[in-house]
Amino acid sequence: MTDLSASTVADNLARARRISESTARRRRLQLLMPALIVIGIFGLFPLTITATYSFLSPGTYGGVRWEFSTDAYVQFLFQRDIFDDTLSFSDSYLRIIGRSVGLAFVTTIGALILGFPTAYFIASKPPNQRNLWLFLITLPFWTNLLIRTYAILLIIRDEGLINFALVGSGLRSTPLNILYTDPAVFIGLIYSYLPFMVLPLYASLEKLDFKLVEAAYDLYATRLQVLRRVIIPLARPGIVAGCILVFIPGLGAYITPTLLGGGKKLMMGNMIAEQFGASRNWPFGSAAALILMTVVMLALVVYVRNSGQGGRRHG
Amino acid sequence: MxxxxxxxxxxxxxxxxxxxxxxxxxxxxxxxxxxxxxxxxxxxxxxxxxxxxxxxxxxxxxxxxxxxxxxxxxxxxxxxxxxxxxxxxxxxxxxxxxxxxxxxxxxxxxxxxxxxxxxxxxxxxxxxxGTTGFTVDTAIYSGDINTLALLFDPPPELQGRINMLNDMNDVINAGLRYLGYGRCNSNPDELRQVAELLQNSKQYWRTMDYSTIEKLTSGDVDLSQTWNGAAMRAREQRPTLQYAYPVEGFTGxxxxxxxxxxxxxxxxxxxxxxxxxxxxxxxxxxxxxxxxxxxxxxxxxxxxxxxxAPEIVMPADAPTPDFVRPCPQETVDLYNRIWTQLKQ
Missing domain, CATH: 3.40.190.10 (Periplasmic binding protein-like II)
Known part of the structure; x- marks a missing residue:
């Protein structure tokens, strides 16, 4: 098996050398084309529309009027006073962004704390058992997110399974109020996004050479030192990828806060959706979506750059 | 042409x-x-x-x-x-x-x-x-239900047991009616009072959601702003529910x-x-x-x-349903600000 793949690699290398550099580039481009076309049409095109709309005026019943305006961006930070029409600073939307970022951040940390030992456990299993564990991790994806979130709702509600057990066993006289609170959203988000953390962590930890761990122990490192100085630095690419994969969808989460949060507080996703519905302000919705995207991109750039340097420092 | x-x-x-x-x-x-x-x-x-x-x-x-x-x-x-x-x-x-x-x-x-x-x-x-009013479990609250005070100044047994519709117009219109002000209102003083009313009442509301039948029948809440047909469907599963015809008025x-x-x-x-x-x-x-x-x-x-069905056949003494017209954009903008502040 290994012999065969080794010879294939050698053949490929030989063939690659024979092909001139320009042909190779053309082929790469051709192979990339389908992806580029998909990204161009379904990624850049809608983004251009969003950016354009954010600089227009809202139409009377939704839609836009073709008049240039920066009101959508001004509205994000300032509001006109109801009395004298002066602009004053308003933090309503910043608070909504703040709450979304906060919740996404806490979810990421929570998923990391739960996901790391899980991934380590799987990576330390014999190779023939790993696939079974990975299969179990991906099992929830077989069911739609909406249905899974609904199931959580049924479990934690006042007359749900947990409270049924608590009250029934006499541990509590009144049901525990979990549903429609921030912790409920937190539970739902961690549950939904945990696999996105475990899988990249596993990919990193799987490649971890356990001889290095043994070597560290031989050099009298404590267990904490092994974790901090050996395992975590080596798993860093997986940690970064996992955090990104959890943080970004967590920031725009829509179903989970709506179902489990009770709808009393707006999240970023719900706020943007509302602009295209009852609020009838498409330019503001577009501007808010772009602002959110910018915040995410900036956070990512800073994060990846920092962790990239960290990775180099640790060798 | x-x-x-x-x-x-x-x-x-x-x-x-x-x-x-x-x-x-x-x-x-x-x-x-x-x-x-x-x-x-x-x-x-x-x-x-x-x-x-x-x-x-x-x-x-x-x-x-x-x-x-x-x-x-x-x-x-x-x-x-x-x-x-x-x-x-x-x-x-x-x-x-x-x-x-x-x-x-x-x-x-x-x-x-x-x-x-x-x-x-x-x-x-x-x-x-149909009409948009609210429905209450009369086994929980036995007083007069035909008043919007149950939404905005609820008795202790209903506090924290209320679902409002997650709908800007339905919530603000109910507030305007409770304070006796007109619909599609752009009067700043009156709107400010409505905003304060909603801000204060929010502590009594458990959720703001469209799925009213499910909220009521699961026992998550005992009062919900809802539509009359939905109220009837909820009552079929929870017989003590009663649809209210608030004297301050309601939407048709x-x-x-x-x-x-x-x-x-x-x-x-x-x-x-x-x-x-x-x-x-x-x-x-x-x-x-x-x-x-x-x-x-x-x-x-x-x-x-x-x-x-009492939800469908309106009692003779109920107010006439109020068919609300679409508001001008300035009013929608003001409503939108009240709504955002309420849910920030």
């Missing part, structure tokens, strides 16, 4: 329709609210006319409008709410099919003919109408069947419009979705439970 052409074609079609048997092969594409169209009614329509029906669903007037504004949807029939009919007529999105000249039009209850959103009914016919609404201006199957759409003005067919709609229709004579075909 456009209108003239429409009315000409409509008259011509009507003449043809009267002469030829109502057997026209083809399809009809209906775009209606989700879980709102009785399947047996559609089967009956297909059996009688030979027209195959395709059904698609939406969840809000605004979603439907946004899609229709794009054009070329392929839909023939839409079922917009009252204010949305007015908007769509103004924007030229509806065909003037003149239901008022159709064979079954005499069945339409006269009080639903000269409505503000379509005076004389040149564009649309009634689908169902009507969904109406209309034909899109660019409907590909215009003639079939007209046959459908005429079809649902038949009392037996209108009754099928009500039996399914639990709201009253505007067709006289449909009572004879309606479920016994519908005819005596």
């Amino acid at each position: 456009k209108r003239l052409t429409y009315s000409l074609t409509a008259t011509l079609a009507l003449g043809l329709g009267a002469a030829a048997p109502a057997w026209a092969d083809g399809v009809l594409n209906i775009y209606n609210w989700g879980n709102y169209t009785p399947p047996d009614m559609l089967e009956k329509f297909t059996a009688e006319t030979g027209i195959t029906v395709n059904l698609d669903g939406y969840d809000s007037n605004e979603t439907m409008l946004a899609k229709v504004q794009e054009g070329n949807t392929g839909y023939d029939i839409v079922v917009p709410g009252d204010y949305m009919i007015a908007i769509m007529i103004e924007q030229g999105l509806l065909a003037m099919v003149e239901p008022n000249k159709m064979e079954n039009f005499h069945n339409v209850d006269p009080k639903w003919v000269d409505v503000w959103w379509d005076p004389g009914r040149s564009y649309s016919v009634p689908y169902q109408w 609404w009507m969904d109406n069947v209309a034909v899109l201006a660019d409907a590909p199957n215009m003639e079939n759409a007209k046959i459908f419009i005429n079809f649902i003005m038949d009392p037996e067919n209108a009754a099928m709609i009500s039996n399914f979705a639990r709201y009253a229709n505007g067709i006289t004579g449909s009572e004879a075909f309606m479920d016994e439970a519908m005819l005596s």
